[in-house]
Amino acid sequence: xxxxxxxxxxxxxxxxxxxxxxxxxxxxxxxxxxxxxxxxxxxxxxxxxxxxxxxxxxxxxxxxxxxxxxxxxxxxxxxxxxxxxxxxxxxxxxxxxxxxxxxxxxxxxxxxxxxxxxxxxxxxxxxxxxxxxxxxxxxxxxxxxxxxxxxxxxxxxxxxxxxxxxxxxxxxxxxxxxxxxxxxxxxxxxxxxxxxxxxxxxxxxxxxxxxxxxxxxxxxxxxxxxxxxxxxxxxxxxxxxxxxxxxxxxxxxxxxxxxxxxxxxxxxxxxxxxxxxxxxxxxxxxxxxxxxxxxxxxxxxxxxxxxxxxxxxxxxxxxxxxxxxxxxxxxxxxxxxxxxxxxxxxxxxxxxxxxxxxxxxxxxxxxxxxxxxxxxxxxxxxxxxxxxxxxxxxxxxxxxxxxxxxxxxxxxxxxxxxxxxxxxxxxxxxxxxxxxxxxxxxxxxxxxxxxxxxxxxxxxxxxxxxxxxxxxxxxxxxxxxxxxxxxxxxxx
Numbered sequence: 493x494x495x496x497x498x499x500x501x502x503x504x505x506x507x508x509x510x511x512x513x514x515x516x517x518x519x520x521x522x523x524x525x526x527x528x529x530x531x532x533x534x535x536x537x538x539x540x541x542x543x544x545x546x547x548x549x550x551x552x553x554x555x556x557x558x559x560x561x562x563x564x565x566x567x568x569x570x571x572x573x574x575x576x577x578x579x580x581x582x583x584x585x586x587x588x589x590x591x592x593x594x595x596x597x598x599x600x601x602x603x604x605x606x607x608x609x610x611x612x613x614x615x616x617x618x619x620x621x622x623x624x625x626x627x628x629x630x631x632x633x634x635x636x637x638x639x640x641x642x643x644x645x646x647x648x649x650x651x652x653x654x655x656x657x658x659x660x661x662x663x664x665x666x667x668x669x670x671x672x673x674x675x676x677x678x679x680x681x682x683x684x685x686x687x688x689x690x691x692x693x694x695x696x697x698x699x700x701x702x703x704x705x706x707x708x709x710x711x712x713x714x715x716x717x718x719x720x721x722x723x724x725x726x727x728x729x730x731x732x733x734x735x736x737x738x739x740x741x742x743x744x745x746x747x748x749x750x751x752x753x754x755x756x757x758x759x760x761x762x763x764x765x766x767x768x769x770x771x772x773x774x775x776x777x778x779x780x781x782x783x784x785x786x787x788x789x790x791x792x793x794x795x796x797x798x799x800x801x802x803x804x805x806x807x808x809x810x811x812x813x814x815x816x817x818x819x820x821x822x823x824x825x826x827x828x829x830x831x832x833x834x835x836x837x838x839x840x841x842x843x844x845x846x847x848x849x850x851x852x853x854x855x856x857x858x859x860x861x862x863x864x865x866x867x868x869x870x871x872x873x874x875x876x877x878x879x880x881x882x883x884x885x886x887x888x889x890x891x892x893x894x895x896x897x898x899x900x901x902x903x904x905x906x907x908x909x910x911x912x913x914x915x916x917x918x919x920x921x922x923x924x925x926x927x928x929x930x931x932x933x934x935x936x937x938x939x940x941x942x943x944x945x946x947x948x949x950x951x952x953x954x955x956x957x958x959x960x961x962x963x964x965x966x967x968x969x970x971x972x973x974x975x976x977x978x979x980x981x982x983x984x
Contacts, residue, residue, distance in 0.1 A: 513953045516910045517946045523914040524942050527921045528935060560749045575632030582629040582692060588871045589689020598873030599685035603863045605692070606675060606683055609717075611853050612861070614724045618846040621732045621743075622725025624717070631711050631718050633696055634703025643704060652707035655714075660753035663702075663714035667695075668757065669802075671716065672764040676771065677798045723758065726839075727846055741919065744839035750832050755810070758838050762845035763806040765852050769955035770805070771798075810834075813841065816944035820920075824928035824937030836927065837941060840919040844948065847912030851905035851956050855896075862891045905956045913949045917942065 589601035596602040613624060625631070640650030674682030674691075681687060695716075702710040711718045725734055726743030736743035748754050770776050780794070814834040821833035828836065869885035870877045883889060920941050928934025 509954070509957055512906060512957070513950045516906065516913075516949050516953050519910050520913045520917060520946050520949050521942070524917050524921075524938065524945075527918055528938060530921070560746055560754065572626060572632065574626030575629065575635070578627040578629035579632055582696065584871075586689045586693050589685040589687075589692070592685060592872030592874060594685055595873060596683045596685065597863060598867075600864075600867040600871035600873075601685045601688050602683045603860065603867055605688050607857065607860050607863075610671070610675065611849070612857055614721060615846075615850055615853075615857075617721045617724040618727045618849075619729070621728030621730035622721045622734060623730075623732055624721050625732065628717055628721075630696060630699040630715055633700045634710055634715060637700040637704035638707045639704075646704065652709070653705050655706055655709035659713070660751050661713050661719065661749075661757050662753045664716055664719040665753055665757045665760065667714075667716040668720060668760055668764075672760070672767075673799060673802065676764070676768050677795050677802065719757065720761075723761070723842070724846065727842060741839075741843065741915070744842065744919065748835055748838045750835040752831065755831065755834060755838060756806075758842060758845075759810050759813070760806060762841060762848065763802075763809050765845065765848045766809070766955065767802050767805055769848070769852055769958070773955065773958035775958070813837075813944060816940050819940035820924060820937045821927075822937075823933070823940055824924055825933045826927055826929070826937070828927075836923050837920055840916040840923065840941075843912040843915045843919070844952070847908045848952055848956075851908045851952075854904060855898075855901045858896065859891065859893045862889075865889045902957065906953065909949065909952045909956060913945055913952075917945055920945070 585601050585604060588599060592599045592601070617624065638652070643652070644650045682691075699710070699715055702714060706714070713719065722734060725732070726736065727741050728743070729738070729740050731738055731743060734743055736745050748758060783797075814830050817833040817837045818828070818830050820837065821828040826833070865884040866887055866889045867873075869879070869881040870887065880886065921938060924937045924941070925934045928937050
């Protein structure tokens with residue numbers, strides 16, 4: 493059995509955890525003190541002197557409606573080789589999941605989807621840009637169905653149905669929430685090969701029908717992987733045809749659409765990893781064991797409780813960040829609404845979500861990713877599989893969960909978390925500097941958001957540390973090795 497995050501023995505810090513947490517907060521504050529004196533021009537560039545210009549009357553909505561869409565859908569024509577390869581790979585995964593062994597660690601489907609597609613691919617898009625567009629099989633089948641002649645034959649007319657304004661990005665939000673719940677809450681059911689394969693098959697059919705009915709709008713606002721990976725791709729260095737300048741975080745220049753559904757989707761990227769981190773803490777495990785009525789022993793009730801907690805956490809983070817964003821807008825004498833203020837600062841939260849995704853899943857990827865070696869040699873996990881590949885693509889390969897010490901993951905996580913919060917401070921400085929009514933007001937508007945960034949840095953470091961370290965000095969008596977609680981995602 494491979495545990496979801498494959499945490500090894502706990503690591504004794506050389507100094508108390510509190511000092512690491514406070515140190516991270518200090519670095520964020522210092523970065524703020526460094527960038528605050530730098531004036532921001534209307535185009536977002538910085539300079540040492542000058543005044544704030546181009547304030548757009550202080551609305552600060554940051555809508556970015558002209559560029560905040562999933563993709564240029566021109567690549568999804570019927571003869572694109574990348575799309576054909578993607579569909580063939582999807583078909584192979586579905587076949588393996590339905591026909592192969594139902595032990596999650598012996599079938600290739602759970603590892604490919606839950607480790608590679610759901611974690612590794614988004615991280616790669618956040619680094620280099622959304623490279624997945626030509627090979628996304630769900631976008632490809634939607635593009636195949638998006639044909640006027642087919643609509644005329646099946647729906648009675650060649651025109652697509654107009655995407656309702658009220659629908660916004662809610663289909664992508666609902667799909668992401670359901671998939672995240674499968675990963676974090678219903679994992680012992682969702683990671684079964686047949687269940688994962690069946691879900692992929694159903695979703696491919698849904699995507700084809702939605703492409704037939706709505707056309708390109710489905711790819712821009714509804715199709716989960718198009719929206720998810722293009723959102724992460726806004727951080728990546730290369731644009732791959734997407735709008736924005738080349739360079740890290742270049743796609744964030746256009747901002748996000750100021751709608752509740754778009755705000756919710758972006759915040760869920762952050763909240764889902766926060767919730768995963770919360771479930772991995774010993775404190776949460778102890779709290780669940782103390783719930784009244786023996787809730788921990790009733791799987792269905794416990795899953796419902798965690799689902800409600802997930803929703804409550806998402807709402808709480810939205811309210812808290814929205815409140816600080818609104819306070820920042822007021823301090824800058826902007827006239828932004830609650831949603832407009834939060835939308836304007838939403839680009840500064842995306843690097844934090846990416847950093848936390850990387851820090852929280854680094855060990856999970858490096859350990860569970862090793863399962864791919866023997867699974868490539870026997871993707872169905874069948875004893876009668878006729879093809880025999882040499883080591884490491886054979887059953888002789890053994891996963892090495894402790895090939896790196898926990899200290900490595902801890903220090904990498906610390907660096908990543910602090911770095912992305914510094915980047916967030918810089919992005920927020922540029923936004924608030926552009927939209928303050930004057931330079932003094934722009935500076936004043938940065939303080940509320942700085943408080944939010946410092947508090948979130950400390951919380952992130954604490955959450956990252958809980959499954960990995962003991963909050964004791966190195967010369968103290970070490971505790972016994974720790975095993976992740978049953979709340980962790982499990983590949984059996």
